[in-house]
Amino acid sequence: MGRVLLPFAYHEPKTVAEAMELAKRDAGTYIMGGCTLVPSLRRRQRRDKCLISLARVEGLDDFGIHPKSGLRIGAKVVASALLPNIWAGKRFAALHEACEQLYPPHIGNMGSVVGNLCSAVPYFDLPTAALALDGEMHVTGPDGDRVIALEEFYVAKFQTALKPGEIVTHLFCQPYKPDTGSSFKKIYRSRRTIEDLHKINAAAMVTLDEERDRIIDARVVLGSWGHRPNRYRAAEAALIGNAPNFDLFVAAAEAVTAELLPATDMDWVEKTRFAQARVLLRDTIAQAASRAKSRHDPFEDATEMLEDAR
Ligand SMILES: Cc1cc2nc3c(=O)[nH]c(=O)nc-3n(C[C@H](O)[C@H](O)[C@H](O)COP(=O)(O)OP(=O)(O)OC[C@H]3O[C@@H](n4cnc5c(N)ncnc54)[C@H](O)[C@@H]3O)c2cc1C
Incomplete structure (x- = not known):
């Protein structure tokens, strides 16, 4: 980091069609805020010669x-x-x-x-x-x-x-189904020793039945493990059909970690990462379920009231 940027052409098209035309003509790369792209240009991880800003393109701000x-x-x-x-x-x-x-x-x-x-x-x-x-x-x-x-x-x-x-x-x-809650959590340590191994994130979405005592749908995702975030179908299957409770959330978290492969051959790093992933997943699923159970949605109520009044 801290190295100067190499020269590049920069365009600010006003329409999507114009942006696509420039991308085709100059083999350009799109840029918005530049928070990912500019640091990677500085580090010479990328060497794009033509940047096409989307910041002035109409119709992309809804x-x-x-x-x-x-x-x-x-x-x-x-x-x-x-x-x-x-x-x-x-x-x-x-x-x-x-x-x-x-x-x-x-x-x-x-x-x-x-x-x-x-x-x-x-x-x-x-x-x-x-x-x-x-x-x-x-x-x-x-x-x-x-x-x-x-x-x-x-x-x-x-x-x-x-x-x-x-x-x-x-x-x-997609719009939420009724009685659904979701949650995101991450563990982030600023001390980065081996790339970004000390960062883990997880997200979950849980839908309960009408009585709110059984899980009828679930998404369980773990990020920062491998090249992309993944859904864990075995954990989702373990949740669906069951009453939400602490033991179930622990079992679902275990189902995810059973599928994970270590990223290094360093035992102490992997023990920590696996333990962190287990706790993070358990708490994320628990919070999503608790939000689904206690969900009172004034937005939905207000929309229904307006529709009834019409
Ligand atoms: C100091 C710092 C701290 C950060 N901390 C976090 C963090 O805690 N958590 C986290 O998740 N992220 C973090 N980030 C990442 C940051 O959130 C992303 O870099 C930023 O959101 C990317 O958006 P951008 O508009 O700047 O994308 P750009 O850098 O402009 O573009 C990123 C990539 O997406 C492509 N692209 C952008 N828009 C489009 C489009 N509409 N169509 C097709 N391709 C497109 C570009 O070509 C480029 O390859 C951090 C970044 C920095 C610099």
């Missing part, structure tokens, strides 16, 4: 939440935009918490949500949270529009399923 139509976050929306939104906090708590826990916090004033997801950095927080919320990337490109589920979006470390020239226009998360 940010909407509705109980019936879900969450829509345009490519230009920065992470801190979610923080004051009470409905984001209530209905999409996992993503709201991931944005809230960005460190240092001011990075959320510049870094976009979509940019964080497009970076495909294995230890970033927002992909873990958005995956637990069944996020989808809405993409436009030279061959037309398409939707990529976040589960299919990450193909390798630092690599997404985007084709050359494609722009993510927005992230979309």
